Amino acid sequence: MKILVLFSVVVALVAQAFGLGYHEDVGIPEAARIREAETRQLSSRIIGGMPSGYGDNPYLAGLIITLVSNQMSICSGTLVSQKKVLTAAQCWSDGYQQGRKVEVVLGETRLFYSYRREVTGISVHPSYTSKPISNDLAMLTLRYNVNYYSYLKPVTLPSPSDVNNTFAGIGAKVAGYGKTADWSPVGPQTDQQSVIVPVIDSWYECYYGLPQRPAYNTDKILCTSGANGFGTCGGDLGGPLVAPEHFNGTDVLIGVTSIQSNMGCQNGFATGYMRVTAYLSWIQRNL
Template identity: 90%
Template sequence: MKFLILFSVVVGLVAQAFGLGYHEDVGIPEAARIRQAETRQMSSRIIGGMPANYKDNPYLAGLIITLVSNQMSICSGTLVSQKKVLTAAQCWSDGYQQGRKIEVVLGETQLFYSYRREVTGISVHPGYTSKPLSNDLAMLTLRYAVNNYNYMSPVTLPFESDVNNTFAGIGAKVSGFGKTSDWSQVGPKTDQQSVIVPVIDSWYECYYGLPQRPAYNTDKILCTSGANGFGTCGGDLGGPLVAPEYFNGTDVLIGVTSIQSNMGCQNGFSTGYMRVTAYLSWIKRNL
C-alpha cells in the first residue's frame, strides 16, 4: 500500500511538472499579474523572501518576453558581462511556446515601467532539450554595453578551481522577479526579492524532491532545499543562485534557476539549478 501511494504521488508530480510549459503555466499569467501590480504600485515575488535593495543584486536581470503568440511572459536572468545576460533556455522556448523578442531590465525594481534594453542575439546551449529537460541555458546579447554602477554590474563567475566544488551546505542567495507565495495577492510595492536557501549536500534528498526525476544529469544539477516554504516561484526561472560574498566580498554565481515544481512553491519541494561550474567553458565561450 505504501508503495502504491508513493508511486501515485511520483506519477502525479511528474505529470504536473510538464503541464503546458513554463510560459503557459507560469510566465504569461505572472507577467499579467506583475503588470497589473505595477500599474497599481503593487507586486508579487520570491517565496519567503524579503524586498531587496536593487544595489544588493546589481547583476539581477528581469526579462520581458514577447512570444510568437504575441502574449507577454517574464523570466529572470543574470548579467555576466557588460553585454551578456545568462538565463534559462526555457525562457526562450519551453517546448510549447516560442519567444519572438526579449527585453532586459537592469538596476530597477519594476519590470514593465522601467527602461528596457534590446537583445540582439540569443545563443541557446546546443544540448538543450525541453523534454526531457537538459542543458537549460541561454545567453542573451545586449545591443549596448552596460556601464558599471553600484546598482548595475556583472556577477563574478566561479574559478576553474571551483569546478569540483559542490557548494553543499552553504547558505546560497536566490533572487528574482517571481511571486512571494502560491496564493499571494498583489502587494504594496514592486520590489526584487531575495532569500537565503541551503544547498543540499545529499543527492538523494535533491533527486526525490524534484519533478521529472529520471531525466536529470546529476553532475550538472545543483539543488536547494524548499524546507519552511522558502525558495523560488513563478517568474524566478532563469535567475541567479549565488554564493554570497564568496570571493573578496563579492557574490559568485553558482546556479541558474531551472527546475521548479508545478505542485506549488510552498510545499517543501527542492529547486533545481543548472550548475554553473559544469557549464563554465560554454559560458566563457559565449561572453
C-alpha cells in the first residue's frame, strides 16, 4: 500500500512538472475563466496586449472545443477562406486529450455568448506529432460559407515571393482570445486583444528561448521574443501571427501559434509558431 501511495505521489509530481498537454494545462481552465468573465461582462486575453478595435482582426477565429471527456476547452484560429479555418493540431489532439466537437466564433468579441458556427471536418497535418511538437497544423471545414464584411474576412496568405522571407526583425502582430496577465484579476475589457512582437532573427535564440523544445527543424519554426512580458498566453494557441499591412495594405499570415509556456506567460519565454511559408502547399491543398 505504501509503495502504491508513493508511486501515485511521484506520478502526480511528474505530471505537474511536465504538464498534461494543452487542454489540461491551459485550454480547460481558460475556457472556464473566460465563460465566467463573459457572464460578468468581462474577459481575459493576450499578455501585454491592448483591446482591438472592432474589425481590426477580421480573420481571427475563436474555437470552443468539446473534448471526449465532455470538458470544454478553447483555442484561436484564422479564417483563410469562406469555409476554412486554420489552427494548431494540438487544439484537436494534444497527446492527452482528444476533441469531440469544435465550434467556431467569427467576427465577434466574445466567445461563449456569440453565434457559433458548426465544423463538419477536421484535417490534421499527416506528420503532426505532439512530443516533440512538429507540423502542428489543422484545417477546419465549416458547414456553411462565411459572408464577408469589413469586420469579417479571411487573412491574406503569403505570396510565392515570400517563401524565402524569414520576416526576421519585423514587428509582427499576434491576436487571440487568451488572457492579459498571468495572475491578474480578469479585466473589464471585452474586445479581442492584439500586440506587436518582434520576430527573432537567430535560430539559436529562438530554439533555446522556447519553453518546450520542438522538433529541430529550422525552416518550419518561427519565433517571437517574450521580452518585456509581451506575447501569447492561454487561449491564443492556434491563433494568427501576421505581418501587418505586408501586401497591398493587408495583413499577411506568417505563423500559427504553437509553442507556449505552461509556467506563466510573463516570464520572458519566446513563443513558437508554425511558419506558414513552409506549409503553403499543404494549406492550399486543404482550402
